[in-house]
Amino acid sequence: MPVDHDIEKQRIDKWLWVARFFKTRSLASEAVERGRITLNGDRIKPAKQISSGDILIVRIESYSYEIKVLGLSGQRKSAMEAQKLYLETDTSREQRELLSARLKAQPPLFYNKGRPTKRDRRDIERFFTNQEDT
Numbered sequence: 001m002p003v004d005h006d007i008e009k010q011r012i013d014k015w016l017w018v019a020r021f022f023k024t025r026s027l028a029s030e031a032v033e034r035g036r037i038t039l040n041g042d043r044i045k046p047a048k049q050i051s052s053g054d055i056l057i058v059r060i061e062s063y064s065y066e067i068k069v070l071g072l073s074g075q076r077k078s079a080m081e082a083q084k085l086y087l088e089t090d091t092s093r094e095q096r097e098l099l100s101a102r103l104k105a106q107p108p109l110f111y112n113k114g115r116p117t118k119r120d121r122r123d124i125e126r127f128f129t130n131q132e133d134t
Helices: 012-018 025-033 079-085 090-105 118-133
Strands: 037-039 055-060 063-069 086-088
Touching: 012 025, 012 037, 012 079, 025 055, 063 090, 086 090
Parallel strands: none
Antiparallel strands: 037 055, 055 063, 063 086
């Protein structure tokens, strides 16, 4: 993405939307207000101006991204071009991949596909009778 050289500062909520961390600017603004985004270690407001070289910590659900702002852009473009606006630290990427693998390895806490079938009911009964035996 050609970085706009005429932009020296940009609102954090707009940058997060342009860099495709959030689907809408209002979601980005809400995340900033809730304290899920920190700029150089400080809580900020959605209207805070950022510039190249700033360090952001972005927390989305269970994942945390530590990124360095490389450029600013006035338009939202493709994801490949948006990735050129920032650089994620190696430790952040490793921790995120480790967490992702750990979450995938865990079985879902509760999976409800409706009323149990006869086979499901038998499996449930077998499970509980085995639990009582031990």
